Amino acid sequence: MTDGPGTGEQTQMRPSAASVRLLLIGPPGAGKGTQGARVAEAYEVEHIAAGDLLRHEVESESEIGTQAAAAMQRGELVPDALVFDLVMPKVIAAGRAGGYVLDGFPRSLAQAHEGRPAFEESQVAVNLAIELEAPPEELVPRLLERARSEGRPDDTPEVIRARLDVFDEEVEPLLGFYRDLGLLRTVDATGTPDEVWARVRAVVETG
Ligand code: AMP
Numbered sequence: 001m002t003d004g005p006g007t008g009e010q011t012q013m014r015p016s017a018a019s020v021r022l023l024l025i026g027p028p029g030a031g032k033g034t035q036g037a038r039v040a041e042a043y044e045v046e047h048i049a050a051g052d053l054l055r056h057e058v059e060s061e062s063e064i065g066t067q068a069a070a071a072m073q074r075g076e077l078v079p080d081a082l083v084f085d086l087v088m089p090k091v092i093a094a095g096r097a098g099g100y101v102l103d104g105f106p107r108s109l110a111q112a113h114e115g116r117p118a119f120e121e122s123q124v125a126v127n128l129a130i131e132l133e134a135p136p137e138e139l140v141p142r143l144l145e146r147a148r149s150e151g152r153p154d155d156t157p158e159v160i161r162a163r164l165d166v167f168d169e170e171v172e173p174l175l176g177f178y179r180d181l182g183l184l185r186t187v188d189a190t191g192t193p194d195e196v197w198a199r200v201r202a203v204v205e206t207g
Contacts, residue, residue, distance in 0.1 A: 018127065019045070019099035020099040020101065020127075021124060021127045023102045023126045023178070024036055024101065024103050024130055025175065026134070027132075027163075027167045027168075028160065028163045028167065029139035029160075031189050032049070032103040033052075034193050034196075035132065035193070035196060038201075039204065040101050046090075046094035048094060050083060050087050050103065050105035053086055053087060054078060055152075064082050064086055068082055073153065073159070075154055075160070075166060076166060077108065077166060080114060083111065084115070087105050091115075091124065092119075095123075096124060106174065109170070109173035128185065129175075129184045129185070130186075130203055130204075131184060133187065136164060138190055
């Protein structure tokens with residue numbers, strides 16, 4: 001996995017001492033999960049994927065999962081209150097413990113606004129947002145392939161279309177929020193995971 005802690009030999013690629021508190025923004029299939037996992041491993045921060053957390057709740061038939069399932073099946077966003085209850089405590093804990101990479105949260109301007117006071121109060125606000133950009137003709141085949149290999153219930157052609165539509169509706173205001181804060185960078189998410197990772201890493205290094 002990663003280098004052992006406390007050896008003094010760790011490959012610390014990020015030049016500054018600032019912790020990595022990164023938000024990945026991108027349409028379904030852009031590689032947020034794959035790149036998020038790589039960021040987490042390389043910088044030893046927690047990978048917090050809202051969709052994964054929600055799927056876990058649905059599978060375990062918890063109260064949150066029961067309330068979230070219908071919207072997820074339709075490819076729509078689940079109510080903000082549910083996502084905040086589930087995700088925010090984890091973000092704050094990870095931020096205090098050294099950093100995080102967020103995948104899929106905040107996912108709308110409303111969530112970014114609503115989360116801001118808690119983020120700032122705990123001094124764990126996002127300090128870099130990376131937009132993973134890829135055209136639909138590259139995304140849909142990736143998602144259909146993922147449906148074959150992972151069997152995610154919301155990776156059907158119909159629901160994929162709905163999720164891409166929801167993303168298109170929500171993304172511009174969300175990007176604007178981080179652009180206005182001077183935190184937004186855009187990365188070309190076409191090509192292989194290794195190619196995209198090289199671009200992501202370069203941005204994390206230079207900020
Ligand atoms: P993802 O794994 O990121 O593609 O998310 C799968 C599904 O989980 C989405 O289609 C939404 O229904 C739900 N979801 C994930 N993150 C959020 C969020 N921040 N706010 C609301 N719904 C979300």
